[in-house]
Amino acid sequence: MKNYLLRHLQVFFYTLGQLAHTPLSSFMTMAVIGITLALPAGLYVLINNIQTASAGWDGKAQISVFLKPGTTQQQAQALETKIRRLRPVESVQYISPEAAMEEFKHLSGFGGALDALEHNPLPAVLVIRPSDGHSDPESLQALVASLRGLGNADLVQLDLEWVKRLHLLLRLAERGVWLLAVLLGLAVLLTIGNTIRLAILNRRDEIEIIKLIGGTNAFIRRPFLYSGLLQGLFGAGIAWVLVQTGLLLLAGPVRELATLYTSPFGVQGLDTSTSLALLASGAVLGWLGSRLAVGRHLREIEPS
């Protein structure tokens, strides 16, 4: 057993030496793999970041009932209790015209300019959150209809539909990234397979001789498998560097943009588990690509 591990270690370092022996061609293969893997990895990080940024806006729909101008606070509060009794409603929040004005001043940045207005043009609003069991489109439509029937309701608006759309779009994009990752994974497989194929053909004589003196297929395969694995691993390493560098370049502008929106959002890079997953998938793809190539071509090379 110890002997077996020792032999693997030997082959590992021998292969490493072989890669170092032809630095340019090894690097080019790894760079191709790196760029190929960087694409899905980068998109994955991008989508992850958009998800984080939009996490504050939860996916729940929200209904705003704008009350007719001149509605008194008593009337509004009576309406609030009435709505609260409706089954699909989880919570109702009353926002008075004054409170709405304060919020608007704060968020819009118009501040002083709004003070110039003679009277508050904003209506009172009741913000309604439907309960979890009733957030599907049909129940929401029904709820909106019943709210429209209430007296004093000027305008009933289903808000944040677009957040839902965004979430759906993100999910779609995520699916797309997976699809892309599968395709590009295949590309890595082919790249490695071709590199290993050439390596095998280059060492045809050596393989024949080793077969003649009793080398098993496993023995002959081993250095090629390590070579594929290492190239995949280093390629993934290059992909990691590419993604992190790209994010570093984006981080500055994104932070500035976020400050404008008073958001604490900052770009998140690849975390440890994602990084490890990236490296592991590179290694596995490299190994697999090499395994496929070796399996195919080793059989063809027989001593004569």
Place this chain on the structure above:
Amino acid sequence: MIHFSNVFKRYESGYDALRGVNFHLEREEMAFLTGHSGAGKSTLLKLITLIERPSRGHCVVNSKNLLKLPRWRIPYFRRDIGFVFQDHRLLFDRTVFDNVALPLVVSGCSYKETLRRVHAALDKVGLLNKEKMYPITLSGGEQQRVGIARAVVNKPPLLLADEPTGNLDEALSDELIDLFQDFNHHGVTVLIATHDLRQVRRLDRRVLQLAQGQLIYDSIADA
């Protein structure tokens, strides 16, 4: 050690390389296999090393029935046969030491044991002082001796050689064949395919002669 009875070999092209060959080589025996080019010498050696499978007949080598030996057993079977090629077939990107060590590396020998055996084999062929050199810097005779050291390094009971003296002058050829004889004295079965009749006469060992795929002369049977 080698038992052929009524062995035929037809290549896919339809060419009959061997036609009904019968012979028996005992353990620790030494024999020459002679005949013109195309007589079937190489094919016979290829059958013994399982590079080719016989089309018909019965072959037993080193107590293994070659017709029944599964593919995956072939490497293990070949580890008991030392093979010397006419063109040496050394690896030119590795040192003499690494070339000779290859059969031991392949069979997973420990480093200490490898070191000991490679040195013993190189000592035997008189190249101990050249272990760190690359084969390209050696003469033809030396390269052939490296090939022999590689063939015997894991002490196989059977040693085969295909035209080992093909490219060498007389003195070097004598030296080389004497080396084979020496291995034979130490209990190794030796079969040398050659058309160097000078060596055949010089050693007075068993001779098997092939012509057009048939064994036409066996010095023991015909004596």
